[in-house]
Amino acid sequence: MNTGEFDLIQQIRRHIVARDDVVLGIGDDAALLQLPANRQLVVAMDTLNIGVHFPRNTTAADIGWKALAVNLSDLAAMGAEPAWCTLSLSLPEADGDWLDGFLHGFTALARQHQIALVGGDTTRGPLSVCVTVHGLVASGEALRRDGARLGDDIWVSGSLGDAAAALALMLDEDGHLQDGDEALRQRLNRPTPRVPLGRALRGVAHAAIDVSDGLLADLQHICTASDVGARVQLAALPASDALLRAVDPERRQQLQATGGDDYELLFSAPVSARQAIEGIALATLTPLQRIGGIVNGERVVALAADGHEWQPSEPGYQHFSCR
């Protein structure tokens, strides 16, 4: 720790959510955390790099929000309750204003989910944000990818394709979105981790994943882990009003089926759970849409409105830099 790092850590300390189970937070060699009985620990870690996971003109506050959001989304997909996180921040220089903005975005989301920042480090280097999140779940109740069963319905939350549309429109237009596309940009920069939904789906859903690589790619992960196939009705994929306005139907379908970074929950559940799931949608204020079913096989088949199999013109979302 050099002087610059020390100042940054003082700045970070002022933004921390307090929790009773943090015995020792930032300031020792490691954090010390009190574990509840009969819980399993759920751990996820995701890094965002400048120019790869977000465009260079993304605001510090949006980066702070998104770095935590993509990690909370992994906890959501496991049905876990957020507890603690650590943050490793690489910055080209010690920039207090940038850090203030970053922490503003990070903390706004941390407070919503009562997750405490308990450690990490600040280093000098190209802008990169690495977050590890820790959640808790009752033993044996975590949602997993490998539990999908034949005959299950396939559901997805919210709407699909918005984040990828925002990115595509920004790249189309020299990095400038039109004013009317602000809703799309919010979906790219300020994704909503579906934590309450994930928790409500414990004991209801058979398998779950968050949509980060794109709907079809992520559904394939469930199918591979569960040793099943899936059929999806493209016409059933939910679209936001902003997306309907922004792009033509053909491009919209592509974005909904393969665009990443939506951080919606994709899950399978038995037909007998339909009523319970409608209730969960109401209770968690989260739109849920039934989009297909689990079948024999190993592939994900997307069906167009005419009943024919639809093939995406690109196989999966490749994040910012690869497009």
Place this chain on the structure above:
Amino acid sequence: MNTGEFDLIQQIRRHIVARDDVVLGIGDDAALLQLPANRQLVVAMDTLNIGVHFPRNTTAADIGWKALAVNLSDLAAMGAEPAWCTLSLSLPEADGDWLDGFLHGFTALARQHQIALVGGDTTRGPLSVCVTVHGLVASGEALRRDGARLGDDIWVSGSLGDAAAALALMLDEDGHLQDGDEALRQRLNRPTPRVPLGRALRGVAHAAIDVSDGLLADLQHICTASDVGARVQLAALPASDALLRAVDPERRQQLQATGGDDYELLFSAPVSARQAIEGIALATLTPLQRIGGIVNGERVVALAADGHEWQPSEPGYQHFSCR
């Protein structure tokens, strides 16, 4: 996850230490871990960036070892038992040979400490390695920085200044160490986290920290946290044979007192524990040296052989890029 990432993850999976308490490792949205009863969780996270924390010509295997070692050292300083880790690896390109070397170094150390890699991600970006480690310690038994008491002895393990000497010699000589300095380079690139020592010091030491910023700077962290002062005899600081050979006495003293990256344990313990500590040194095969004592005040005072206060010509270790 794109195709490149997927291939890298398959490669990483082949190198994992198995543990019974890993319910779900790499391959879902998050890892799922079984927690033992009556234990607290100890979490540390440290990042190494190319050109900042290691020179550009460092081998992949050395980077892999060191990225885990600096984190295990934090667990050692808490007296914790290593359990699980996550790894976020940013690489400029998917390079299987580099990754093989990296995993060779990383896994060699992971096996020694039976720590399981349970998750993380691979991203594209400038070379950067972020590791989060999880350890376990009996409730209330963790070593902390804030427990030093008046009259405590101050102890340090192993020897000091080797890593900083290696770095200084490399920079002096256009990045090339002499053959005879290999022992120093090993100390820089393959530090030994003092995990068995840290565990043995539970219930014996009053305060502990690992030496990453430099002896005097890290002792100051203990003093600040414990609200005490310290006096250190410079002549008592342990030096390796390699260091004695490599540099003159004045430079050696500077390196021992302020050089970082040694990852030795620095701790305070009551005078009544001297015999127990000698026993721990033998049992853990770790040289331990008594170098001073905890006194009233708030400062760390380093005393030269003539009894006068010694002032370093530079205040603390600034890692690679800042030197």
